[in-house]
Amino acid sequence: MHAIQQQYWAVRDYLSPVLKESKFKEHGRITPEEFVAAGDFLAYKFPVWSWERGDASKARDYLPADKQYLVTRGVPCLRRATALAYTDADEDAERLLSFGDLSSTGNEADEWVETHTGRANTHDSAANPGEIDEIPDADDGAGDGGVSGAMGGLSLGDQGASAGEIPDMDDIPDMEEEDLEAAEDEATAAPTKPVADSEGLEPCEVEVAKGNLLQVRTYDVMITYDKYYQTPRIWLIGYDENRTPLTPSQIFQDVSADHAFKTVTIEPFPHSATLQAASVHPCKHASVMKKVIERMNQGVIEEQQARRASGGAPVQKDKRGKWLFRRASGNGKDDKISAPPGEEDVEGMRVDFYLVVFLKFIASIVPTIEVDSTTAF
Amino acid sequence: MPIVQFAPLNSLVEPPFWHALTDFKIDVLRLDDTAVPVTASYSAGRSVKDRETGREISLGCNLSVNGDAYKEDLQLPPHSVPVTGIFKNFNTIEDFKAADKTVLFNSVADEIWKSIIEDRSTAQLSRFLLITFADLKKYKYYYWFAFPAFVAKPAWVIDDDWKAADEEFSEDALVAIQQDLHTNPRPFFLIRTSSGKLELAPVESYDTFFAEVPSEQRTIGFLDPSAAPSNPGWPLRNLLAYLRAVHPASTSKLRVICWRDTELPGEGHWRSRVGVLSQAAGASAEAHAKPGAVGWEKNVQGKLAPRMADLAPMMDPTRLADQAV
Structure with missing residues (x-):
């Protein structure tokens, strides 16, 4: 069934035309050219991202041969998404974050809300006994046990995964050869597991790890262009702390529960003949991106108008002018605001930012994988 | 030590x-x-x-x-x-x-x-x-x-502990190293400061590059795959072996920078580490x-x-x- 579905997708993808006209403000979709422009911007601003060629036989002709997809390697993932399940208690813990450089002002419109900021502390029942009391502990009386017990119950595929984590001993050829290296080498550092000290870590956060080890997984994250949905599409290949590839069920532990098995599935990676990777299905990307862009665009336009009015623009303009300037061709409501006939007066949010915004959206689906390196700015 | x-x-x-x-x-x-x-x-x-x-x-x-x-x-x-x-x-x-x-x-x-x-x-x-x-x-x-x-043999020892690079080098010097390595990534390199200007060179040019440089101003650098604060990465071992074998006279004490900053630290701190390593005498008897x-x-x-x-x-x-x- 799945195979038939994949064939169908492949045919559909082949038949669908390449989007020619820029639609990113109206529909949240982008053309391949805009994908390349946004990718160039992302790779320049955040050099952890780079373009890849991929398998030559799978190259898409609507993208430049050396810019088939974007990749970043070794993205850390400190905790499982299941450990992030929130309780009502930290609903109000919100904080405004400003990414000054990203949107080049300290304008309030550019601030993002970080929710659940004080969460680590609220877990500490000894320090905050009052708040814990507010949680109705239905079955097991102890406040702390109630929270972490509920969390433990939420973890997804936990049992199967921890069983799968230790490979069958029978499968490994029994060939320990300690005599290969004569003596212990005093200049070799002990195996450096990322050890976390026991303080400040609740058992539920460490999850399946034994002995308070943080299981630092790493992910290779790829962004391809999906021709049918005309949006970027994200792909994940994961490794556990011993650098062995993760199985699909382990990857789903890092996907927020709303999305695992629904929007995140294992699919053949389009730029390789054989590789399979976890992917976030892009069917809703365009509509979500449209909403986010509309909201951001409003802020960007106001800011640009304000800057033009104040006349203090030149320096900023030069700095930004380095970027390939693309104007959206549509005539949405944004363009009515930018009615003045001047050339690059009020352009709104440029498509270059598309992937930066896209990553923030993806970060909500895979909350513990730090794909969104852009917050560092 | x-x-x-x-x-x-x-x-x-x-x-x-x-x-x-x-x-x-x-x-x-x-x-x-x-x-x-x-x-x-x-x-x-x-x-x-x-x-x-x-x-x-x-x-x-x-x-x-x-x-x-x-x-x-x-x-x-x-x-x-x-x-x-x-x-x-x-x-x-x-x-x-x-x-x-x-x-x-x-x-x-x-x-x-x-x-x-x-x-x-x-x-x-x-x-x-x-x-x-x-x-x-x-x-x-x-x-x-x-x-x-x-x-x-004998093993390398460190004089003091590994220090953050910005304790030993000026901000400008570190930026200069970062930019040089950014355009031209290399696994091993030498660093000297001549007349206030910082220069990098491949390790092969050790003799000429360090000819006029007093030993306390010489620095050996390598791209460090390790991020542990006091453990330099594996590649340094063979670099040290190389230096001891090829330049036995001047390498019993070395200042080493473990380069870990591929990007300029935004508001954070420099991650690179610097340490002075030395090897006790008696090692270079049969260097080859x-x-x-x-x-x-x-x-x-x-x-x-x-x-x-x-x-x-x-x-x-x-x-x-x-x-x-």
Whole structure:
């Protein structure tokens, strides 16, 4: 069934035309050219991202041969998404974050809300006994046990995964050869597991790890262009702390529960003949991106108008002018605001930012994988 | 004075490498089990800040092998340096078990030593060995890496502890190093400051580059795949062996910078570490004799044994169909 579905997708993808006209403000979709422009911007601003060629036989002709997809390697993932399940208690813990450089002002419109900021502390029942009391502990009386017990119950595929984590001993050829290296080498550092000290870590956060080890997984994250949905599409290949590839069920532990098995599935990676990777299905990307862009665009336009009015623009303009300037061709409501006939007066949010915004959206689906390196700015 | 402990390299095999191996084995190698050259890469060690506890967690000291490893013109990830190695695939698990690993290991160590003594080159200092057995029907790959490193006798000790680079170098100097390495990534380099200006040079030009420089202003640098605060990465071991063998007179005490900043630190701090290493006298008696080498990678259980990558969940069509509901 799945195979038939994949064939169908492949045919559909082949038949669908390449989007020619820029639609990113109206529909949240982008053309391949805009994908390349946004990718160039992302790779320049955040050099952890780079373009890849991929398998030559799978190259898409609507993208430049050396810019088939974007990749970043070794993205850390400190905790499982299941450990992030929130309780009502930290609903109000919100904080405004400003990414000054990203949107080049300290304008309030550019601030993002970080929710659940004080969460680590609220877990500490000894320090905050009052708040814990507010949680109705239905079955097991102890406040702390109630929270972490509920969390433990939420973890997804936990049992199967921890069983799968230790490979069958029978499968490994029994060939320990300690005599290969004569003596212990005093200049070799002990195996450096990322050890976390026991303080400040609740058992539920460490999850399946034994002995308070943080299981630092790493992910290779790829962004391809999906021709049918005309949006970027994200792909994940994961490794556990011993650098062995993760199985699909382990990857789903890092996907927020709303999305695992629904929007995140294992699919053949389009730029390789054989590789399979976890992917976030892009069917809703365009509509979500449209909403986010509309909201951001409003802020960007106001800011640009304000800057033009104040006349203090030149320096900023030069700095930004380095970027390939693309104007959206549509005539949405944004363009009515930018009615003045001047050339690059009020352009709104440029498509270059598309992937930066896209990553923030993806970060909500895979909350513990730090794909969104852009917050560092 | 504490002995310097080096963080061993960890192999990180990207699944595309196994896919490429499958094709390579079926289409090119077939039953041929001669050694083939492969290329891997490493980049500066990274650490992440845990947002909840505020601690820095260092990520592994990784050498990654990707699907391009057999190709001549491989595309390296940004800021990383290539490492060539020898790859040997065995046809049966019995061959894999029975192979004389000591001989294989020593041959690679010999090649490294030869490149030091005869070629005086640093290009092969991080040469590695990879032996594999691919169970293609079950999508299981047994593999074992070795990163030969020469054992210094007596061991290197560190004068003080490793310090943050910005305690030893000015901000401008560090920015200059970052920019030089950004345009021209190199695994090993020399640093000197002449008339207030900082310069970098390849290690091969040690004699000319450091000719006029007093020994306390000389610095040896290397791209450090380790991110642990007091453990420099594995590649430094062979660099030190190289310096001791090629320039025995002036290298019993060295200032070393472990370069870990591929990007300028935004508001954070510099991650690179600086330390002054020294080796007790009595080492250079026979500088050209090959020292012993260590470096087999340990498996998940911490034993000297091969690792296994089980890609059945990601490659086996029947299992993929199962999870696709």
